[in-house]
Each structure stands twice: as C-alpha cells, then as structure tokens.
Amino acid sequence: MRNPDVPALRLEEFTPKEIPGLVKLSASVGWDYDEDEVKTLFSAGKVFGHKDSQGLVCSSAAVIPYGKTLASIGMVIVHRECRGLGLGKELTQACIDAVSGGKAFADDMDVANDPILMLIATPEGRPLYEKMGFAAVDCVHKLLCDVYAAPKESPKDSAASVQPLLPEHVEQVVKLDQRAVGAERKSFLQRRIQQARKGVVLLDADGRVTGYGLAIEGPVNLILGPIVAPDDQGASRIVTELARDCQGRLRIDVPSGHHAFRTFLQSCGFVQVSQPPVMIKNGERLPERNGQLFAIAAQVFG
Known part of the structure; x- marks a missing residue:
C-alpha cells in the first residue's frame, strides 16, 4: 500500500468478506488477529473501516455491545501509510455512534443513558481517546510466557474440582460472567466457547459452577481468558488446567489487583510486558464488578 488516494478512503461498515483483509492489516502492525478471532468480532459486534481505491483494507475498528449498559471498542488499526489523515478519529466516532442513542444494535432498546464505552488503549492511541472524552479508570497487566512451567504442587481444594466445560454449564457460566464483568455477554460467550481450544469450569462439592x-x-499465543473464579486459588487451578500440555507461547491479560494471582503466574514463567490503561466514556467508572474477573477475554473484548 503506497500513496493512498485520500478521497477514496471512505468509511464503511465491513462484512465478513473483509476478514482476509482485516487479518492482513493486523499482521502489518504486528498484531495477531486470525480468521477465527475476526469471525467472533463479526458475530458479537460491528466492524468499521476504510478501503483504498484498489479495495485494500487500510483501517479497522470494532465495537461489541454487552447488554444495555456496556460496550467495548477495539481492533483500532490504521495502516502506517494512512496515518495522520484523521482515520482513527473517524473510526472511533463510528463505533461510538453505533451504540449511542439507545441503539446498541437492538431496535427495541429503551434506555435513558448511552452505554458505558470502554477500551484498552495503546500508547499511540491514548491521546486521541482523551481528546474524544475517554478517561483512564483502570489498567490491565499483559503477561506472556514462552515456556510454561507447571507448578510442582497444583493449588488444591478438596471441596472443588476442575472439569471440562459442557453445554449444560453455559447458563451458569453466563451468570457468573455477568456478575464478574458487570454486564451481560451471553451472545459473545456462546461464540467464544465455540471458538475455544479448551474450556473448563470450577465445580463446588454440590456440582455448582x-x-x-x-x-x-491464536497464530502466536494460546490466549488464556476469560477466567472467572471465586478466589486466587480457583483462578490458579483453572490456569493450571488450561495450560496443561501446552508446548507454545501463552498470553494472559489480568485486570488490576489480583497480586497473588499474578505472583502465581510469574512462578509459572509468565513475564509482564505492559500495563495498558482501561479508558471509558459516558461514565466515571466501570460497571460494578464482584472482583472475580481474573483474566479478560482479549483487549478487543475487554
């Protein structure tokens, strides 16, 4: 892509036919979105972007609504040769508009306030988001692991067990997730469970999730998340099972706090590589959460 024809860079809502171009755009900036990840974006939200006069994808942004109260913005990418043209602002505004005024992709929504918009910002994007009314309210800890070292003694709790996630667990998982995230994410979770290489649940002595x-x-990392657990020990047990027999690189994004859990991860070979801010608009804080979200799904999904 060279010398883009600026007048030809029209913002549009993409369809799944643009998935190959979006994957290529992601790779051009060193991000690791693959076809399955982008399919999940389309199934759960809307994707916007620009194409040049030859039809090549040169920008992207996605917005995913969670119920009536929260929406996540992510995958905001502008090709290096198209930067400085205001495309990032136009993309972000399209995402904002898509869920403003009671839209949130549902014709029958009747809400008094626009949903809280959240995103996890890169250093390059943060100044733009601040100008558009987003404010940092939290952070996540991005950790990577080249070689996973399973704990010599796995965290144990005789009253609980880790089992494969089965269809009969999904409704309980959705309810747990809603309390942990502060918003209902059923449609996203159903697709994410289908996409997952492995899913597990933590069951108590009575068989409750x-x-x-x-x-x-992913093409580079095995991404661990979402992870919801009642405590650090439960989260550690879930990680131990998800990472079992993994021979490649792992990634996990942990919300702020959870110091003991991050210490456990570091003992298994994880290294923190960044601490990006969580930024929001249309509110002063994230929706109320119960402290049981130990890992987010991915930065695009919040």
Whole structure:
C-alpha cells in the first residue's frame, strides 16, 4: 500500500468478506488477529473501516455491545501509510455512534443513558481517546510466557474440582460472567466457547459452577481468558488446567489487583510486558464488578 488516494478512503461498515483483509492489516502492525478471532468480532459486534481505491483494507475498528449498559471498542488499526489523515478519529466516532442513542444494535432498546464505552488503549492511541472524552479508570497487566512451567504442587481444594466445560454449564457460566464483568455477554460467550481450544469450569462439592476459563488458540499465543473464579486459588487451578500440555507461547491479560494471582503466574514463567490503561466514556467508572474477573477475554473484548 503506497500513496493512498485520500478521497477514496471512505468509511464503511465491513462484512465478513473483509476478514482476509482485516487479518492482513493486523499482521502489518504486528498484531495477531486470525480468521477465527475476526469471525467472533463479526458475530458479537460491528466492524468499521476504510478501503483504498484498489479495495485494500487500510483501517479497522470494532465495537461489541454487552447488554444495555456496556460496550467495548477495539481492533483500532490504521495502516502506517494512512496515518495522520484523521482515520482513527473517524473510526472511533463510528463505533461510538453505533451504540449511542439507545441503539446498541437492538431496535427495541429503551434506555435513558448511552452505554458505558470502554477500551484498552495503546500508547499511540491514548491521546486521541482523551481528546474524544475517554478517561483512564483502570489498567490491565499483559503477561506472556514462552515456556510454561507447571507448578510442582497444583493449588488444591478438596471441596472443588476442575472439569471440562459442557453445554449444560453455559447458563451458569453466563451468570457468573455477568456478575464478574458487570454486564451481560451471553451472545459473545456462546461464540467464544465455540471458538475455544479448551474450556473448563470450577465445580463446588454440590456440582455448582463457581468459576470458568477458556483457552483460545491464536497464530502466536494460546490466549488464556476469560477466567472467572471465586478466589486466587480457583483462578490458579483453572490456569493450571488450561495450560496443561501446552508446548507454545501463552498470553494472559489480568485486570488490576489480583497480586497473588499474578505472583502465581510469574512462578509459572509468565513475564509482564505492559500495563495498558482501561479508558471509558459516558461514565466515571466501570460497571460494578464482584472482583472475580481474573483474566479478560482479549483487549478487543475487554
């Protein structure tokens, strides 16, 4: 892509036919979106972008609504040769407009306030988001692991067990997730579970689901998340099971706090590589959460 024809860079809502171009755009900036990940974006939200006069994808942004109260913006990418043209602002505004005024992709929504918009910012994007009314309210800890070292003694709890996630667990998982995230994410979770290489649940002595975790196979990393658990020990047990027999690189994004859990991860070979801010608009704080979200799904999904 060279010398883009600026007048030809029209913003549009993309369809799944643009998936190959979006994957290529992601790779051009060193991000690791693959076809399955982008399919999940289309199934759960809307994707916007620009194409040049030859039809090549040169920008992208996605917005995913969670119920009536929260929406996540991510995959905001502008090709290096198209930067400085205001495309990032136009993309972000399209995402904002898509869920403003009671839209949130549902014709029958009747809400008094626009949903809280959240995103996890890169250093390059943060100044733009601040100008558009987003404010940093939290952070996540991005950790990578080249070689996973399973704990010599796995965290144990005789009253709980880690089992494969089965269809009969999904409704309980959705409810647990809603309390942990502060918003209902059923449609997203159903697709994410289908996409997962592995899913597990934490069951108490009565067989009730008290936690869950997913492992998503990416082109570079095995992504661990979301992970919801009642405590650090439960989250550690879920990670141990998800990472079992993994021979490649792993990634996990942990919300702020959870110091003991991050210490456990570091003992298994994880290294923190960044601490990007969580930024929001249309509110002063994230929706109320119960402290049981130990890993997010991915930065695009929040």
